[in-house]
Amino acid sequence: MIVKRILVVGAGPAGCSGAYSASRLGAEVLLVDIKKNIGEPVRSAELVPKLLKRTVDFKPIQTISNLVTVLNGKEYVVSSPAYMVDRREFDRHLVSLAIRAGAKVSMDTKLSFNGNETLINGIKSEFDFIIGCDGPSSFVGRHIGIKNMDFMFGIQGEYVLEKRLEDAYIFLDKKYVYGYAWLFPKGEYANVGLGISLKYSRESKRLLEGFVKMLVERKYIVNDSFITHTSGLIPCGGILTPCKNNILLAGDACGLAHPITGAGIAYACESGILAGKNASEGSAEKYKLEIMERYHETFERGRRKRKFLKENWNNFDETIRKCWPCFEEYNK
Ligand SMILES: Cc1cc2nc3c(=O)[nH]c(=O)nc-3n(C[C@H](O)[C@H](O)[C@H](O)COP(=O)(O)OP(=O)(O)OC[C@H]3O[C@@H](n4cnc5c(N)ncnc54)[C@H](O)[C@@H]3O)c2cc1C
Structure with missing residues (x-):
């Protein structure tokens, strides 16, 4: 040969x-x-399927048991073995x-x-x-x-957790246009970030600051515990x-x-x-x-x-259930 x-x-x-x-x-x-x-700079939230x-x-560096999706204050827990x-x-x-x-x-x-x-x-x-x-x-x-x-723009910081978590969290909200925010724990720390339409990337820093503030208020992460920052493009077409x-x-x-x-x-x-x-x-x-x-x-x-998500984003609550994989409607 x-x-x-x-x-x-x-x-x-x-x-x-x-x-x-x-x-x-x-x-x-x-x-x-x-x-x-x-491997440098790291441009990743570092979650992989088991x-x-x-x-x-x-x-x-950590095992994840469930993926918890938070929508309108309600948590939807799906078993999702990951690392x-x-x-x-x-x-x-x-x-x-x-x-x-x-x-x-x-x-x-x-x-x-x-x-x-x-x-x-x-x-x-x-x-x-x-x-x-x-x-x-x-x-x-x-x-x-x-x-x-077609791209999403991902932006993320690493923060200290108030206490260790076993699950990874996804936050869905209309303000994260065509995307979502995440809190992925890794031991004492967590990757906290969001991915939104590249078109709205100029909003990403402000949105991340708001997301971090909410996580501090809800006692997920320690105030003023920012360690590192990263950002990058994610193809989604x-x-x-x-x-x-x-x-x-x-x-x-x-x-x-x-x-x-x-x-x-x-x-x-x-x-x-x-x-x-x-x-x-x-x-x-x-x-x-x-x-x-x-x-x-x-x-x-x-x-x-x-x-579908892009065309129907204005009707967010109904659309997101059809378009986010943790909801039953995704497979219909
Ligand atoms: C903020 C963010 C968070 C993410 N989080 C996750 C996550 O938690 N889980 C997940 O599964 N995916 C995540 N992703 C997506 C994931 O990182 C990528 O899908 C993955 O890295 C793709 O791997 P790759 O090898 O194709 O490309 P890359 O990891 O991008 O590697 C490409 C390599 O090519 C090199 N390169 C570029 N141009 C040239 C050139 N002209 N000549 C030579 N070399 C070149 C680069 O330097 C780089 O080393 C995330 C992406 C971002 C931006």
């Missing part, structure tokens, strides 16, 4: 998983990232797996294209396949004319075309963040692994089929729900 040379662009969960699976299958893999350090353990091994991870450590662990499997990693590295030529730090380089795992505004995706068009010729897209670059919840870490790992496998086997078309087979139904429903 001829060994495939694969360039993986972006060392987030999708890229590290892709580099790992392709290397394990014998491909010659170069994983590049524009950043200097893996089932992700079936795909990749990692060390959680909180330290995203920096999570990404570093994934890259260590890729390196042990044989992948070469190059950080602080600039990728460019000159027509069909691929340049790494300005030097022409040849690959059989390129896997674009370079996040929501993927440079690789734009090169082949495939890009995310649904799955994009996963490949063109010898270029595959995975994770956020392929639109694989859920259109309603914005969750994308597990999809990034899974799609990265599929991309690495199919590239090492020389089959971009099979990757496309596998992605569609696995995710089309879930993401198509999510995309339709998001469209």
Whole structure:
């Protein structure tokens, strides 16, 4: 069998998983990232489904039992086994797996294209396949004319909890336009944030301050306990075309963040692994089929729900019950 040379662009969960699976299958893999350090800055609320353990091994920092959705002061509790991870450590662990499997990693590295030529730090380089795992505004995706068009803007701070919590909390309110606010506990601390339509991102800081004030008043978090801050884009328009010729897209670059919840870490790992496998086997078309087979139904429903949510946001109370996955109406 001829060994495939694969360039993986972006060392987030999708890229590290892709580099790992392709290397394990014998491909010659170069994983590049524009950043200097893996996993930094952290742009994540760090909640992953427990089932992700079936795909990749990692060390959680807290187990979550239920997802508590708060709407109009009422709590709706749904069993939702999940983990909180330290995203920096999570990404570093994934890259260590890729390196042990044989992948070469190059950080602080600039990728460019000159027509069909691929340049790494300005030097022409040849690959059989390129896997674009370079996040929501993927440079690789734009090169082949495939890009995310709809985004949520996520903003978050880390705060000290008044007392440890076992459940993760979601707060739904009309003011969080097309999105929601969250309180995800991790030991002594919690990630407190919100995701709203990118169009209203200028409102996000004020909304987060209001949300934090409410959590302090309700004795979830300690007053003046702010530790760190992060923000970033979350694609929410649904799955994009996963490949063109010898270029595959995975994770956020392929639109694989859920259109309603914005969750994308597990999809990034899974799609990265599929991309690495199919590239090492020389089959971009099979990757496309596998992605569609696995995710089309879930993401198509999510995309339709998001469209409905946007069109009917004024009728918030009724709309949100049809569009938020914890309510029975979501599946009707
Ligand atoms: C505030 C916030 C909170 C979130 N919370 C959660 C959560 O709790 N749970 C969840 O499941 N999802 C969450 N998400 C979504 C989740 O973070 C993403 O879906 C996930 O990180 C996607 O992984 P990825 O590997 O596809 O992309 P990324 O994690 O974005 O990694 C992309 C990598 O590509 C690199 N890169 C970018 N451009 C280039 C380039 N031109 N050349 C080389 N490298 C490049 C970047 O430096 C980065 O390292 C959140 C997102 C945000 C913004």
